[in-house]
Structure formats: structure tokens, C-alpha cells
Amino acid sequence: MNCRHCKKTLKHTFLDLGFAPPSNSYLNKNDLKKQEIYFPLKVYVCKYCWLVQTEDYTNSEALFTSDYAYFSSTSTGWLNHAKNYADKIIKKLSLDKDSFVIEIASNDGYLLKNFLVKNIPCLGIEPTASTAKAAEKLGIPVLRRFFGENLSRQLAYKGKKANLIIGNNVYAHVPDINDFTKGLKVILKSKGTITIEFPHIMRMIEGAQFDTIYHEHFSYLSLHTVNRIFKKSGLRIYNVEELPTHGGSLRIYGCHNNDTRKTEKLVGRLLKEEKKQGLQKLTTYLNFKPRAEKIKNDLVEFLIKQKNKNKKVVAYGAAAKGNTLLNYAGIKKDLISCVYDAAKAKQGRFMPGSHIPILPPNQLYKSRANYILILPWNIASEVRKKIIIKKKNKTKFVITVPKLKIL
Secondary structure (H helix, E strand, C coil), rough: CCCCCCCCCCEEEEEEEEEECCCCCEEEEEHHHHHCCCCCCCCCECCCCEEEECCCCCCCHHHCCCCCCCHHHCHHHHHHHHHHHHHHHHHHHHHHCCCCCCCCCCCCCCCCCCHHCCCCEEEEEEECCHHHHHHHHHHCCCCCCCCHHHHHHHHHHHCCEEEEEEEEHHHHCCCHHHHHHHHHHHEEEEEEEEECCCCEHHHHHHCHHHHHHCCCCCCEECCHHHHHHHHCCEEEEEEEEEECCHHHHEEEEEECCCCCCCCHHHHHHHHHHHHHHHCCHHHHHHCCCCHHHHHHHHHHHHHHHHHHCCCCEEEEECCCCHHHHHHHHHCCCCCCCEEEEECCCCCCEEECCCCCCCCCCCHHHHCCCCEEEECHHHHHHHHHCCCCCHHHHHHHHHHHHHHHCEE
């Protein structure tokens, strides 16, 4: 396999999680009687451009289906994050009724609705019908297509160039990251801005966040690598912010290479920090596997111990990262009886691979669980605020990343 960016041969494995079904392929009752499709979940690192990437195995259409079950609006924390961003960027770029905003992977309209209420024209690009339909109900125009250079040229021909292009947690989902980035340049107005948010691999390695690896993520990104990709497409990163979302993310600000805006000092500082943290050393990536194995082994040991003591363990949050963890560890419903989740699209379905049933949160109080394993550990504080456990039940919360911890 060759690197998705620089095309050099990939020889070094970052992590091998075996075989697993796609992490967002939630099952219906009838699906349990059918053969489940598994794909390899192996990740390489390119020692030339340092792009960390999954092994080729399928196309994106097989992952992002019409009944895609991830709806961004499920998390109140993420909704607040989106609103704060919108308020900030509208003011920063002086966006108004004469501006045009495009969001790639607009999901259920969680973000663009903040532009809509301020009468700023916008367009969502979203290939999954289930989420696109939810956005359209809010009055947001949605183009149900995958984004790339070809689509961007069609939009540019129709005069649909943007003052602001947004891509939140989509850059890692792109199988052809060079083509995607070229597309950004084509539809960006001469003085326009691109903002892209993605989990920062420096924080992923630092926090042993291996469960953020799943099939829908083709790439795991550093500022160094994204800077290279942007430069190759005639774009420039002029600013960057570090965010707490998803265990530690970056928000980059991009423009055309010839834009007169100066590159902020923060860009250079973070590039130096990445180098200092070893993101351009092969050993940094090769040492990651033992840490992932320890997290897996500690969880399995904990669950078996509780089962032997006749204690009940349930989980909260049917997140993709939870499916990565459960399938890597080989955990089934004999160790975790069920998962509770607020997303109606997931309720009544089953976790891929493990086949653990997904129930609505209002049933949690009847479960008399001894432990609640919070699978989306990145929103643990939000979950704990939502779920008020009666003291007499003596129920405790548990997280596994970066290490097993009873809260």
C-alpha cells in the first residue's frame, strides 16, 4: 500500500486491531440472523510525510450509508461548541446576507442552523440521507453528495464559491485527502477562509486514545502533515487553535497561498511542539501498541472480576469509539448487558460485532447496575451530569482511556 498523500510505500504498522465491522454499522433485530461483514482495522504510518492512515480495504460508500446513525445534535456539548464557533467566525469574518457559507459533512444541520438564523446564505454537503433529511427539515439546503475536486468544479461553474468553508471532523474521513483538499481550493473565494477541525494525533498518542481508530477514519492527522497537504494544493494554514473536543483537536484556518493575511506565530509554535513530542520519529508510533493492549487487558480483567462477584455492568454511549474498544477486546453481552444512548436512531438496535442491545436512557434507572462504563470518555463529565444516580444504588461510573478509572 502507498501513502494516501505522498504515495511512498508504507512499511510501518502503527496499530493492528484485527478485524471488525464498521463502527457505525448498527444492527437491527433481523440483521442478527445475517452474516456480518468484517474489515481489517490496521493502521500504518508514513515515515516520509508522517500521515497515519488505515489500510485500504473498501470504499467510503460502504461506510456512509443512507441510514447512517450518527447525528451530531445528540450531544448538547457539541451543539454548544458549534454555536460558539458560529458566533465567533461570523464576527471575525464579518459574514452577512451577502456572504456564502459551505459546510462539508453538514450532518443534521447542528452547525449551519446558527448561520441560517442570522440570514447568512449557506449550503450543506452531506452524503448520508438520514442526516441530510434532518438538516433539510430545519430549512438548510443540502447537496447529497460526497465532496471532492470534481464536485467543487461543478459548484464553482455555477458561481457557488464560498467566503467560508467549514469541515468539522470530516478531514479524517476522506479516502483521497489530496483530491478533497484540491476541491477546497476550487470553491474558495479569493479572500475566503477554510476552517477544519480534526482530532490531533499528538493528543491521541499522548492519551493512548486508540479507540478513536475506526474504519470511517482514513487518516490521523498532525499539523505538520496537514500543512504539507495544504501547501501541495496551493493553500496555506494561517492560524490554528487547540480545542478540547474529542480528546484534543485542532482547528486550522486556511486561505489561498497568495492571500495577504500573515501566518500567525501559533502555527510555528505548534509545529515545533509536535517535533519536540516526537511526531517525526518512527519510534513514537511504534511504541503505541503496548499501551493500547494494556487498556484492553485491564478492561477485560475488570469485567471478568465483576462478573465473578455477580456485579452488573452496563455501558453508556453507543459511540463508534466504544465499538472499536468492545470489538478489539472481544467483549460481548455476557460481560456488558446493554448500552444506553440518547440517539433515537440507535435505540432498539444492536452494537456491531458485540451485538449488545442499545436502550433509551430512561430505562437506565431500572437496571440496578453496579457500574456504568462510559464509552465516549471524552464527554464523561456531560454524561455524569445527565445521569443522576441515587446514592442508595451505589452505582459507579467507569472510564477506560487513558487508563481504567472508577469515577
